[in-house]
Amino acid sequence: MAPKVLVSDKLSETAVQIFRDRGVEVDYLPEVGKDKEKLAEIIGDYDGLAIRSATKVTEKLLEKATKLKVIGRAGIGVDNVEIPAASKKGVIVMNTPFGNSVTTAEHAIALMFAVARQLPEASVSTHAGKWEKNRFMGVELFNKTLGVIGAGNIGGIVIDRARGLHMKVLAYDPFLSEERATELGATKVELDELLAKADFITLHVPLTEKTRNILSAENLAKTKKGVRIVNAARGGLIDEAALAEMLKSGHVAGAALDVFATEPATESPLFGLPNVVVTPHLGASTTEAQENVALQVAEQMADYLLTGAVQNALNMPSVTAEEAAVMGPWIKLAGHLGAFVGQMTDEPITAVNILYDGVASGMNLNALNAAVIAGVMKAANPDVNMVSAPVIAKERGIHIATTTQDKSGVYDGYIKVTMVSGDRERSIAGTVFSDGKPRFIQIRGINVDAEIGEHMMYTRNKDVPGVIGTLGMTLGGLGVNMANFTLGRAANGGDAIAITYLDEPLRDDVRQALLATGKFIQVRPLRFEV
Numbered sequence: 001m002a003p004k005v006l007v008s009d010k011l012s013e014t015a016v017q018i019f020r021d022r023g024v025e026v027d028y029l030p031e032v033g034k035d036k037e038k039l040a041e042i043i044g045d046y047d048g049l050a051i052r053s054a055t056k057v058t059e060k061l062l063e064k065a066t067k068l069k070v071i072g073r074a075g076i077g078v079d080n081v082e083i084p085a086a087s088k089k090g091v092i093v094m095n096t097p098f099g100n101s102v103t104t105a106e107h108a109i110a111l112m113f114a115v116a117r118q119l120p121e122a123s124v125s126t127h128a129g130k131w132e133k134n135r136f137m138g139v140e141l142f143n144k145t146l147g148v149i150g151a152g153n154i155g156g157i158v159i160d161r162a163r164g165l166h167m168k169v170l171a172y173d174p175f176l177s178e179e180r181a182t183e184l185g186a187t188k189v190e191l192d193e194l195l196a197k198a199d200f201i202t203l204h205v206p207l208t209e210k211t212r213n214i215l216s217a218e219n220l221a222k223t224k225k226g227v228r229i230v231n232a233a234r235g236g237l238i239d240e241a242a243l244a245e246m247l248k249s250g251h252v253a254g255a256a257l258d259v260f261a262t263e264p265a266t267e268s269p270l271f272g273l274p275n276v277v278v279t280p281h282l283g284a285s286t287t288e289a290q291e292n293v294a295l296q297v298a299e300q301m302a303d304y305l306l307t308g309a310v311q312n313a314l315n316m317p318s319v320t321a322e323e324a325a326v327m328g329p330w331i332k333l334a335g336h337l338g339a340f341v342g343q344m345t346d347e348p349i350t351a352v353n354i355l356y357d358g359v360a361s362g363m364n365l366n367a368l369n370a371a372v373i374a375g376v377m378k379a380a381n382p383d384v385n386m387v388s389a390p391v392i393a394k395e396r397g398i399h400i401a402t403t404t405q406d407k408s409g410v411y412d413g414y415i416k417v418t419m420v421s422g423d424r425e426r427s428i429a430g431t432v433f434s435d436g437k438p439r440f441i442q443i444r445g446i447n448v449d450a451e452i453g454e455h456m457m458y459t460r461n462k463d464v465p466g467v468i469g470t471l472g473m474t475l476g477g478l479g480v481n482m483a484n485f486t487l488g489r490a491a492n493g494g495d496a497i498a499i500t501y502l503d504e505p506l507r508d509d510v511r512q513a514l515l516a517t518g519k520f521i522q523v524r525p526l527r528f529e530v
Contacts, residue, residue, distance in 0.1 A: 003069075003305040005048035008033035008055045011074060015050075015294035022302040024048075040064045048072065048301050051080070059085035070094060070304050072297040075284065078314060087315045094300050094312050098153060098391075099293035100284035105157035107283045108202050108232040111256035114277045115228050116141055116200075118254070121275065139199075139228075139253075141165050147198030149191070149214065150233065151176045151184065152381075152392055155204035159184045170194045173205075173396065174348050174380060180397025195222040200230065206381045207234040217242035220252070228254040232283045235259040244269035247276065258283050314385045323364050330360060333430045333438035334368045334415055336452050336528050338375025340428050340440070341419040343526050344458070351399040351420040352376060355429075358413030361404035369402060372417055414441060446488040446497055453483055453501040454530050459514065460522040463489040463496040470519045471498065478510050 002025045007016060010030040019026040027046075032039050033055030043049070043065045050072045051057070057071055062085050071081060073095040086093050114120060117138035125132050146162045148155050151173040159169050163185045171186040172194045181188035191214075194201070201223070205211045215229065215238040223229075229252060231238055240261060246252040247270070256277035260268060263281060270276050284290070296312075303309040310316055341352075354372055356365060367386070374389035384392060393400060407413065416429035429442040440450040443458075461467050468487070475482060484501035506525035514523045 003047040004045065005050055005301060005305070006032075006043070006046040007050045008039060009050075009052035009074075010054075011050060011052070011298075012291050012294045014291065015074075015298040018295065018298040019302055022306060024302050024305055036061070043068065048305055050074065050297055050301060053077065053080055055080065057081040057086065062086060062089050062091065065089070065091070070301055072301040074290075074293040074297040075100065083315055092304065092310065092316050093314045094297065094304075094310075095314060096293040096296040096300070097312060097385075099296050100286075100289035101153050101157060103286040103289035104232060104283040105154050105161065105204075106286075107258060107279075108154075108158050108204070108230055109161050111230045111232060111258065111277055111279070112141065112146075112200055112202065112228070115230065115254040115256040115275060118275055120277050141167055141200070143168070144199040145170060145197055147172070147194040147201040148186065149173070149194065149201065149203045150205035151181070151186065152204065152395060154233075155202075156184055156395060158202060158204060159186050167200075170198060174346070175377070175393075175396040175398060176348065177350055177397030180395065183397070191219070192222060195219055196224060198224060198227060200228050202230040203233045203237050205233060205237065207236045208380065208382060210380060212236050213239045215239065215243070217245075220246050223252065225251055226253045228252070228256075230256045232256075232258040235261045235263060235265075241269045244273060247273050312385070323367070327363050327367065329432045329436045329438060330363060330415070331367060331371045333432055334371035334417075335375040336438055336440075337415055337417040337428050337430050338372040339378060339528055340375075340443075340526065341417055341426050342376035342379040344426050344524065345419065345421050345424075347421040347424070349376065349396075349398055349419055349421050351401065352393075353401045353403070353418040353420070355416040355418075356402070356404045356413070357409070357416070358405075358407035358411065360413035360415050361406070365402055365404075368415065369400060372415075373398075373400065376417075376419065411441070416442070440499065443488070443497055443499070444490075444495070446490050446495070448486050448488040448497070448499060450486045450499040451484045451501060452528055452530060454528055455502045455505050456526040456528065457500040457502055457506045458522070458524045458526055459498045459500070459520050461496050461498075461520045463491075463493050464519075467496070467519050468498075470517050471500070471514070474513050474517060475500075475510065478507075478513060480504070480507075480510055 002023055004025040005019055007028045016028050040061055047067055048070045052074050059082050068091050070092045076095055076097045078095055081093055083093050118136045122136040145168045148159055148171045151171040162169050169186040170189045171181055172191045176188055178188055217239055220242055254275035258279045259281055300311045370386040370390055373393050374384050374386045377384045377389050411431045414429050414431040418425055418427040430438055430440045432438050438452055481503045482500055483503055487498040489496035511523045514520050
């Protein structure tokens, strides 16, 4: 019996036809996504659900989706899908992460032109019958310095287009290597240098705790007088109130925003200010981009339903059904190892070296590598998944090296991940026990045996008496409960580390209290998707 797909949002006719041509039965009901009662009533008949942003896939809806195997989102954002609930139900969630990259990059360039020449205001003035030629004095982009914050897929396209306009490009990105920057034709700099030198600044980073308000009042004050700022990436990257004040003072000459901290944006301190160009999140709104993501999601869903092939999945590795049963715990371990080293550095990553020992060396290393890289990069970009991570790592110039070896120790197999950043290396190794649970077995060359939980704390200290007591007393005094604890040392009196499994995220006041004891060299919170 042919698999059956429901398209519950507007999708191109060509995409719908792809399902039919591939032998998949399809019902095109583009309005049903807005009717949650009707959708819940019929969803039990379908193997696949193709959506855009209107359909909300909730845990309650998934309870009714008794046959559902795959959800395909035409586009990158999956805020309208409860992925943990889908995973629990065994439903794969796919997206199309690269289908609108060119369109979004072009919109950023268009905004740059618009704010440089005050095009929207000049258009309104001329439509009103005025001829204010002297009022709208613009600036050229030629030979100006463009600061690009975030040099990934979209940022790289913006750099390429800017170089075609003969702009000088400065790029700030923790994952950008010198080699990749040279290849792009940009100069790799730190954020403060970019802020001080750029005539135009454009943002192309995801919204994370590290990037939220990256253009804060403090950082906006570091910018060059007369700078023009463009944001077609994510709302929340700029302190909009602070930007408004800088525009009023004249320090910032203009701004162009396609995204806002609160959307739909019906009010903003930026609205009504001169030389502020605003658009309603149009970054992906071109005919070509909408067609591209629709065709991609149809192909991906059809491939999975007919052959079992998995592409661009957010909650499942790209492995065959036969491999999945054996590799599942090892893929989880690989992701944890990557997440550990990714969270342990704030410096640009230049290389990731992965060693597979024993039974691990005979598995699907592409999937394991992807899990490691995704884990590494999620600290900076939570949108990364196992499919997109290797592509993004390649774009950023991060070198990935894989080594295999026969069983060399007491474990049947293990994975060791070494991350290189500058002249420093950080390494961690782990294995899967017979109960199927991943464990950390070595950190920085020090042997440990650490159970992995959602909220953990890494501490480093000198091997002296009283450290464990201080740790326990401090945590206990601040009401923090330890679920598990393991420690190890390099040598008597040398470096020592501890991994503590906590019941809740490590609070900053707890971290500061531990450092204040003078017993700890380093205290760092860790989080894992268990």
